[in-house]
Amino acid sequence: MAHLTSILDNDFYKFTMQFAVSKLFPKAKARYEFINRGKHTFPEGFDKLLREAIETMAQLKLTKAEKQFLREKCPYIDPTYLDFLQGYHYDPDEVKIEQIDGELKVCVEGYWYRTILWEVPIMSLICELYYQANKLNRVSNAEVCQIVEDKMVKYDKLHITIADFGTRRRHSYEVHDLVIQTLKKHPSKTFIGTSNVHLAMKYETTPIGTHAHEWFMFHAAKYGYKMANLLGLEHWADVYRGDLGIALSDTYTTKVFFTQFDKKLSKLFDGVRHDSGDPLVFAQMTIDHYKQKGIDPRSKTIIFSDGLDYEKVEKIVKFCDGKIGYSFGIGTDFTNDVGLPRMNIVLKMVEAKPEDGEWTEVIKLSDEPNKHTGTSKEIHIAKEILKIEA
Incomplete structure (x- = not known):
């Protein structure tokens, strides 16, 4: 078991x-x-x-x-x-x-x-x-590896970077292990790491991540909704001093987040993570925000991580290319694409x-009700x- x-x-x-x-x-x-x-x-x-x-x-x-x-x-x-x-x-x-x-x-x-x-x-x-x-019953191990390999061949053509974010809703440890093994062996620089620390160590790749919604949810409990994003990010910066600089934006909707993501924080953090709502609307809001603060959006990165598959990723790349930096965290489409309902x-x-x-x-008030x-x-x-x- x-x-x-x-x-x-x-x-x-x-x-x-x-x-x-x-x-x-x-x-x-x-x-x-x-x-x-x-x-x-x-x-x-x-x-x-x-x-x-x-x-x-x-x-x-x-x-x-x-x-x-x-x-x-x-x-x-x-x-x-x-x-x-x-x-x-x-x-x-x-x-x-x-x-x-x-x-x-x-x-x-x-x-x-x-x-x-x-x-x-x-x-x-x-x-x-x-x-x-x-x-x-899922597909065979060989098919699991082939599915991942086929996806990576397509992703390579987009000239992007991808991390695995699929621990929480994976089919099984065995499938997750096969996925990372296949991603690591794949002969391109598209795959840059995994959110799973154990598998990052096992396959000698980079553990990836910063913070989650609960960080801001706790700050709301302690300091109130109006101060949650601001103090959450200030406290994160106090601990990490500029490292781990991707800010999660949608705990209380992205619109509210950007009213509190002031110039200091916008400059200090390397970028933001998209986790709900229309990714293209989010990308445009983010670009507009940086421009309004006098910051070149191309110096910043959006990590897209909301239910991604190839079609979504391709649309995002076409929209963002030349306007802002982008990278992708792909979850269950890697770790639970085994011929069964996810x-x-x-x-x-x-x-x-x-x-x-x-x-x-x-x-949590995400951009997706x-x-x-x-x-x-x-x-x-x-x-x-x-x-x-x-």
Whole structure:
């Protein structure tokens, strides 16, 4: 059955955020909940399979070789954090799992600096166990590799750079491993790295990522919606001093983000990440923003990472070429293109408790309304405060 073999089998931004959280908000707490966007039905006993897989994660430890890899690849991370990570272990008691008929409930609660690592591995385990428990057969290993190879031949012609962002909704660890192996062997400079730190180490490539929506969601809980983007980016810059300079823009809509992305931050950050809404509309907004701040957009980069496939990427390249820098993070189209329906699931922070604060509901207002998370009441309050039209 599915289980993880390395503590680094996770997205890079989980570790970069964990370092920042342990430094700035060591007493904050968080709650996360599983959201079944695709309305998948889970077979009887699935909760027990997931519980078994999660219990085994308590045994995972950072090895000396893994610590050395992080030390060499991430000079901007303090050695004190690497020592902390070496002593860290998953605590399965932080995870509550329930199943009622075909409906699965997963909740995570504890100190934010600890619970932050659960989201991605739990999602990847849910996906892998779902396919196993339903006895759904995928294409062969040779076909998995050929599908990736065929895509890369097309991507090469666009003269772009691509990273793998597919850990959370991969078909399985085995498929993900085959994908990175194929990308690494492919004879071009198109593939530049993966968000999966374990596979980056295994295949001697670069771990890629910065921060996620929860960073800004927590800042909203602590400082209010109007200050969330600004203080989130200021605090990120305080920790990383110019490294890891791609800003996530759509936690409270891109329009609101750009009102708070002032000239200092626009110059300091290398670019922005697109994760929802029309990518061409986003690209034009970003170009206009930089021009308005007196910054040449061609000196900045947009990382596109929202449900990409070749057709979308080709359109984006045609639109952006010569106007602004661009790169692509491709997820499930690499790691779950195996002849089966892809899962549509998330595990999101739903409440945060800042130090000396109360448990506070957190939400996400993406540029794509279907991607909003949180209660309708809190979403309405946030829209009022941020003057977002319904």
